[in-house]
Amino acid sequence: xxxxxxxxxxxxxxxxxxxxxxxxxxxxxxxxxxxxxxxxxxxxxxxxxxxxxxxxxxxxxxxxxxxxxxxxxxxxxxxxxxxxxxxxxxxxxxxxxxxxxxxxxxxxxxxxxxxxxxxxxxxxxxxxxxxxxxxxxxxxxxxxxxxxxxxxxxxxxxxxxxxxxxxxxxxxxxxxxxxxxxxxxxxxxxxxxxxxxxxxxxxxxxxxxxxxxxxxxxxxxxxxxxxxxxxxxxxxxxxxxxxxxxxxxxxxxxxxxxxxxxxxxxxxxxxxxxxxxxxxxxxxxxxxxxxxxxxxxxxxxxxxxxxxxxxxxxxxxxxxxxxxxxxxxxxxxxxxxxxxxxxxxxxxxxxxxxxxxxxxxxxxxxxxxxxxxx
Numbered sequence: 001x002x003x004x005x006x007x008x009x010x011x012x013x014x015x016x017x018x019x020x021x022x023x024x025x026x027x028x029x030x031x032x033x034x035x036x037x038x039x040x041x042x043x044x045x046x047x048x049x050x051x052x053x054x055x056x057x058x059x060x061x062x063x064x065x066x067x068x069x070x071x072x073x074x075x076x077x078x079x080x081x082x083x084x085x086x087x088x089x090x091x092x093x094x095x096x097x098x099x100x101x102x103x104x105x106x107x108x109x110x111x112x113x114x115x116x117x118x119x120x121x122x123x124x125x126x127x128x129x130x131x132x133x134x135x136x137x138x139x140x141x142x143x144x145x146x147x148x149x150x151x152x153x154x155x156x157x158x159x160x161x162x163x164x165x166x167x168x169x170x171x172x173x174x175x176x177x178x179x180x181x182x183x184x185x186x187x188x189x190x191x192x193x194x195x196x197x198x199x200x201x202x203x204x205x206x207x208x209x210x211x212x213x214x215x216x217x218x219x220x221x222x223x224x225x226x227x228x229x230x231x232x233x234x235x236x237x238x239x240x241x242x243x244x245x246x247x248x249x250x251x252x253x254x255x256x257x258x259x260x261x262x263x264x265x266x267x268x269x270x271x272x273x274x275x276x277x278x279x280x281x282x283x284x285x286x287x288x289x290x291x292x293x294x295x296x297x298x299x300x301x302x303x304x305x306x307x308x309x310x311x312x313x314x315x316x317x318x319x320x321x322x323x324x325x326x327x328x329x330x331x332x333x334x335x336x337x338x339x340x341x342x343x344x345x346x347x348x349x350x351x352x353x354x355x356x357x358x359x360x361x362x363x364x365x366x367x368x369x370x371x372x373x374x
Contacts, residue, residue: 003133004260008039009180010047010082010238011252012215014091015073017241019276023073028080031239033278035270038254039081044130046139047077047238048182048215049085052092052099053106059095061372062147066094071106077239078112084128088116088141088157089184089216093148100155116141116182117150117157124150124158127172135259138176140168140209144185144216160185160200166207173208178263181209184216186233189248190308191221191291192301193233205229211265213255219248220269220284222291230265242272251284314339320351 015023022031029036039045051067053074059066085107092100100117107114118124128139142160150156160183173179181204186197193201193214201212205226212231214221221234236252243249250272258264269284270277294300314336318328321343331338339348354360 004258005044005132005135005137006042007044007046007130007137007257007259008042008081009182009213009235009255009257010045011235011254012050012089012218012237013047013077013082013239014050014067014241015069015077015239016051016067018239019241022276023069023076026072026076026079028076031076031276032080033276035254035277035279036080038256038268038279042081042256043132044083044137045081046084046086047082048089048141048184049074049077049087049103050089050091050240052095052103054095054099054102056095056098056102058098060093060099060147062094064090064147067091068095068099074106074110074112078110082112084113084115084130084139086116086139086141086182086184087114088124088143088182090143090146090148090157092117092143093156097155104155115139116143117155119155120152121150121158124156125168127168127175129176133260135178136176137257137259138172138179139182140172140179141182141184143183157184162200166203169204169207169209178210178257178259179208180211180213180257183212183214186214186217187308188216188218189246190217191219191234191248192294192304193222193231194305195301197233201231201233202226205231210263211255211257218246220251220253220288222295223288224292224295237272238270239277240272242274251280253284253288317343317348320355321347 019031051069053071054068087103101119104114113128115126115128130137142165143157145159148157149159169181187194204212210229212229213235214233215235217234218237219234220236223230223232237249238252252270254268254270256266256268267285269280271280314332317339318331327338354364
């Protein structure tokens with residue numbers, strides 16, 4: 001096999017938050033700069049499209065922002081070289097069934113391959129296979145459950161399930177030489193895997209995934225080899241705009257696969273500047289490599305996770321106690337004083353047990369979801 005197939009996998013893409021004037025003016029060069037050649041030389045360029053493409057104006061009732069983009073935005077991405085999209089993410093249902101179905105219909109109309117979401121569970125579960133130079137590469141994508149659920153008669157993202165996702169990976173691997181799994185999950189703005197995320201991704205690799213790419217974290221994380229596969233815990237953003245407040249937000253990785261007799265994996269850093277995207281220096285990849293070396297240090301990982309969770313405590317507790325935005329913000333400003341004043345120790349223990357116990361959490365989730373449907 002003399003020819004090599006080149007595949008470029010991008011991180012999170014959301015035109016709604018990414019340099020709107022560039023998209024409106026169809027300014028590819030201003031948007032992508034020196035990143036553009038790296039896309040246009042590839043046989044396949046795939047990204048996570050983290051919003052529906054729709055003109056529907058009624059947002060879904062949910063927490064967090066309701067994101068969407070326009071047909072012209074998707075067409076500009078295609079003109080830049082994107083020729084396949086994953087739709088399994090936490091924003092694909094931001095405009096309900098209508099927004100999700102509009103996206104799928106438009107992708108079909110534009111002959112843009114898509115996977116990871118569908119009009120129902122069966123459609124969302126279809127893998128995507130790309131074949132060139134006698135090599136077949138498979139792609140699967142899963143998302144954690146938020147406001148994005150697909151159902152028997154409900155459009156949405158393919159959700160990860162320990163009961164069938166690993167079987168799906170094994171089945172897909174039997175039909176291709178190299179299998180990539182895109183996993184939209186984990187915690188935002190954290191550069192290391194939690195214990196649960198690591199177990200889950202390692203099981204994906206053991207089930208047949210040659211490469212597992214964790215997206216959604218909006219930061220470049222760390223990487224390890226497991227069995228015959230590699231796991232990247234945090235690919236970072238590709239096109240999600242520039243942030244003045246978060247340095248991590250502005251960096252991402254393009255993952256290049258060069259597949260011939262052997263498979264070569266290359267990581268290319270990108271940086272979001274105020275004016276647009278550009279190739280980054282080697283510090284992005286070097287930082288990833290340094291963090292990756294710490295993955296063998298279990299004590300360090302536990303310490304970092306505990307430190308991160310303690311930092312998030314003043315944000316999370318008011319939400320689980322239903323205190324609302326004002327008290328939530330006040331609690332963070334006072335470093336937890338509001339929760340301490342209003343919530344007793346016993347009530348805190350009760351809330352903890354409802355969340356940590358699988359059975360209690362299932363009851364609690366059902367109660368919450370039922371109350372939203374009334």
